[in-house]
Amino acid sequence: MSDEVYQAIAQASSGFVESPAGCGKTEAIIRTVGTYCNGRQLILTHTHAGVDALRQRFRQHAVPTVKYHVDTIAGWSWGWVRKYPDNAGYTGSTEIAQWNDVYAAMSALLQKDFVKLGITNSYSGIIVDEYQDCTIPMHQLIVQLKPLLPCRVLGDDLQGIFGFNDPLIDWSDVTGEFVNDLGALQTPYRWVNADNEALGRWLLSTRSGFRQQQEPDYGDSPIDRRTVRYAELGPQLVRLTHEKQGRICVIGPKTRPLSARIETTLVNNNYRVLEPNELSALRALILSLSDGSPTQKSNAALAFLIRAYGGLSSNDKTFIEKILRGEDQRPLRADRRQLCENHHNGTTPQLVFDLLEYTERIDGTSCKLSESVSALKCIVEGHRETGTDLKALYADEIGKRKYQSRTNVYRCIGSTLLVKGLEFDHAVILRGADWQRSWGSHKDLYVALTRGSKTTTLMELTT
Numbered sequence: 001m002s003d004e005v006y007q008a009i010a011q012a013s014s015g016f017v018e019s020p021a022g023c024g025k026t027e028a029i030i031r032t033v034g035t036y037c038n039g040r041q042l043i044l045t046h047t048h049a050g051v052d053a054l055r056q057r058f059r060q061h062a063v064p065t066v067k068y069h070v071d072t073i074a075g076w077s078w079g080w081v082r083k084y085p086d087n088a089g090y091t092g093s094t095e096i097a098q099w100n101d102v103y104a105a106m107s108a109l110l111q112k113d114f115v116k117l118g119i120t121n122s123y124s125g126i127i128v129d130e131y132q133d134c135t136i137p138m139h140q141l142i143v144q145l146k147p148l149l150p151c152r153v154l155g156d157d158l159q160g161i162f163g164f165n166d167p168l169i170d171w172s173d174v175t176g177e178f179v180n181d182l183g184a185l186q187t188p189y190r191w192v193n194a195d196n197e198a199l200g201r202w203l204l205s206t207r208s209g210f211r212q213q214q215e216p217d218y219g220d221s222p223i224d225r226r227t228v229r230y231a232e233l234g235p236q237l238v239r240l241t242h243e244k245q246g247r248i249c250v251i252g253p254k255t256r257p258l259s260a261r262i263e264t265t266l267v268n269n270n271y272r273v274l275e276p277n278e279l280s281a282l283r284a285l286i287l288s289l290s291d292g293s294p295t296q297k298s299n300a301a302l303a304f305l306i307r308a309y310g311g312l313s314s315n316d317k318t319f320i321e322k323i324l325r326g327e328d329q330r331p332l333r334a335d336r337r338q339l340c341e342n343h344h345n346g347t348t349p350q351l352v353f354d355l356l357e358y359t360e361r362i363d364g365t366s367c368k369l370s371e372s373v374s375a376l377k378c379i380v381e382g383h384r385e386t387g388t389d390l391k392a393l394y395a396d397e398i399g400k401r402k403y404q405s406r407t408n409v410y411r412c413i414g415s416t417l418l419v420k421g422l423e424f425d426h427a428v429i430l431r432g433a434d435w436q437r438s439w440g441s442h443k444d445l446y447v448a449l450t451r452g453s454k455t456t457t458l459m460e461l462t463t
Contacts, residue, residue, distance in 0.1 A: 022423070088106065213442045282304070305359060309359050311362070379393040
């Protein structure tokens with residue numbers, strides 16, 4: 001059955017494939033392109049993690065690079081717009097993309113004959129992965145590509161959890177636009193390969209209920225559902241960490257971090273906090289350091305340092321806040337006196353850099369945003385040595401890091417947004433009684449439940 005779907009994708013001029021979590025969507029793309037497609041395929045997805053996963057699998061299957069080009073929809077569009085901003089009518093920064101304007105600009109470029117010719121001369125077809133994550137502007141852009149080349153899309157309506165700034169395209173609009181149903185992927189390979197087919201089959205059986213926003217009955221399911229008091233959560237997570245063998249992910253709320261105490265406990269047990277590819281906490285700091293008022297700079301730097309490090313005492317926070325604001329203080333400690341002697345004028349990039357090093361020397365602190373802190377150090381060093389604009393250095397640093405793989409992270413903490421597309425041996429889901437208001441939707445829950453191949457633990461938190 002799978003090979004029939006692969007052939008249908010390769011032969012169609014337009015069409016869609018329903019691809020539930022863990023049922024071999026990446027394999028379908030690799031096999032379709034490697035075995036059944038002629039010419040070079042443009043393969044578009046949404047995340048750099050997705051790009052990295054596809055490229056790795058193409059290499060593993062020894063598919064020649066002349067047969068594919070993989071990119072994010074955003075990255076592919078930005079490459080064109082950044083090269084031809086005037087033709088695109090784009091007036092935003094060419095260092096840090098103004099994403100609200102990029103897709104409209106790319107749509108404008110697709111009206112130009114030289115762009116159409118460049119695309120048709122470069123590729124023989126287009127495959128779009130994770131189509132359920134397309135916003136309306138992205139969908140409109142893809143629709144413009146349809147007359148140029150065969151365009152086939154794969155997706156799963158139950159995994160459409162992005163779309164903060166723009167609404168996601170409704171799946172019925174996707175099937176109406178691409179018309180041809182090329183088949184569905186229905187074998188839960190993620191769980192079959194982990195000798196845990198029962199969990200995969202159970203998850204497939206829940207899909208119709210999730211579409212009706214109905215939570216499944218866990219009574220006879222393979223899900224380990226527990227009720228845990230907040231006060232006992234840290235010790236329970238540490239115990240569970242040492243009981244489980246293999247890669248493990250703790251999944252928390254969609255739009256906010258776990259409590260600082262729990263996050264710090266996990267980091268102290270060798271967990272890594274997953275961060276968005278644009279390192280949003282760092283981005284906010286860089287923009288404030290570049291364009292903010294003195295108060296905005298100090299507020300942003302203080303917020304970043306408190307978010308980035310666990311274990312800071314109230315005394316540490318007070319000292320950091322005062323030196324960032326340029327307030328006079330006469331500390332007794334030699335390291336603090338040295339900082340005060342070196343910095344008198346409030347928040348500067350060099351002060352933030354020196355505070356990173358100061359904070360790391362404090363006993364009991366732990367770095368929770370390791371990617372952002374590492375990137376910030378590189379940016380400030382580059383700024384100090386060359387005088388290059390902070391925003392340009394940030395954009396360059398993000399470009400260098402964006403394809404770093406998360407697939408080898410052994411223990412991690414993340415939201416549904418950050419773990420979607422990733423697979424672990426064990427998934428631990430933390431949610432409170434008011435989860436539908438503050439944690440995420442039924443789709444977020446489905447995404448979380450499908451991350452673990454060997455075990456899934458659902459912890460219901462109570463006071």
